[in-house]
Amino acid sequence: MLRDVLLKTLRDQRRSYAAWCLSVVLLVAMYVALWPSIRDQPSMQDFLDQMPQALRNLLATSGADMSTPVGYIQVEFLSFMGPILVILYAVLAGSGAVAGEEDRRTLDLLLATPVARSRIVVDKAVAMVLGALGLTTLLGVALLLEGTFVGLDLPAGKVAAAMLHLALLGLVFGALSLLVGAATGRLALSRGVPAFVAVVAYVVNGLGGLVSWLEPFQKLSPFFQYAGHDPLHAGVSWLGVTVAVATVAVLVVGGALAFERRDVAS
Template identity: 65%
Template sequence: MLTSVLLKTLRDQSRALLGWAAALIVIVAMYVAIWPSIRDQPSMNAFLDQMPDALRNLFAMSGADMSTPVGYIKIELLSFMGPIAVLLYAIGTGVGAIAGEEERHTLEFLLAAPVGRPRIVLEKAAAMAVGTAFLVVVMGAALLWEGTWTGMDLPADRVFAAMAHLGLLGLVFGSFGLALSAATGRPGLSRGLPVAVAVLAYAVSGLGGVVDWLKPLQKYSPFYQYSGHDPLVNGLDWPSVGIAAATAAVLVAAAVVGFRRRDTAV
């Protein structure tokens, strides 16, 4: 198993992944169960309309309408809770890839195996990508299946377009955590800095439409690549997909370089 870092990592993560998947299924079920009590309440849309533009942009995707299944899911799941869950998993996995192995004193066994450092990083990144993809597919499938319980009809192709963008968002910040983890071996820094940058990027994306001096920065935010083109309504936005994928690839390459250069005293 040590000759395949990817398989070993996936095996080690299997129970945690199943736990994450179960949690996401429950979260989606909770939002689906609440939907019937929301859809016939015009006061909810009135509340949204009365919110200041800055708050509405921060906590709801553009054009969200609580009276429709698409609008409800955009506000309740895809604007906040969904990204938080995916980012927590991806960042935690990216940090655990190298710094976590050091903290558990298992890195020396990994380095003693007949695999080079670049391959370790690349296969750890691949395991993170597989795990993230698994979770967003589970979330998308749960939306489509559980939504039928309450008449929440969602377009399958648009749901999985939104899940693809969400998965790429997770990979960007997970790769950032991996790069810091590989370069420093410090789990606290490697976990805290991506979270701080994610919060900042979220604010820039949300407020860029209403704050003039943030507008030039908005399109550089990974959250803008995730939601700025409204994938649940418009489907995949290929330029945004390309930017997010390229960003993650650059960060993984930085992780390879950082790990090769670092003295791990092994």
């Protein structure tokens, strides 16, 4: 039996991860293929401009110009579908770390190894981090390479910045999923809680600039740390990165402590 939980987790996930990677490449290809038919359609930008401000804030990055490659990717991919994809991956990885092992009745075998409970949680978290970073790296590479075939020219450095922020967005909710699963052992709860928090955080960020009583909470939203600094135009926001990394670290440590103290049913 493998004593290295990290290597075991990566080995166990290799097939499903390959499916995720293939899905990312195909999804990017679909959006890239649509670019030639959209770039010469001013009606698309007119439609975006005519949206109510509240709806525009929720569904598109403020100020995005659909007639440019950067604006197109912001609106069509990085405002909604990209975050959903990465958050879904991270939450599934986080929920499977402890709660998933309990649900599959394999946790006893894992705990029988001479590895501390906290180490199990940390190794599972590292596997989640590596997976999310690998997925967003592939996503960025796919955007750059596939985009060259249709004139969707994107700045490589800014794409890398956006992918870093996107990975951290997913990891915040993945770490929350891991924490809930480690604390409760309930798979449904470890998926439901992050999903609910993600919806609330998305709405708070989208409406924070329009609704006065939401404004103080906007900068607390992980979606603000992801897109509030517009990394596809401005590059990396190190403040946003620091906040996201600190949030993930706190949630993982909380999960490790909770798992150490919890009685695990046989």
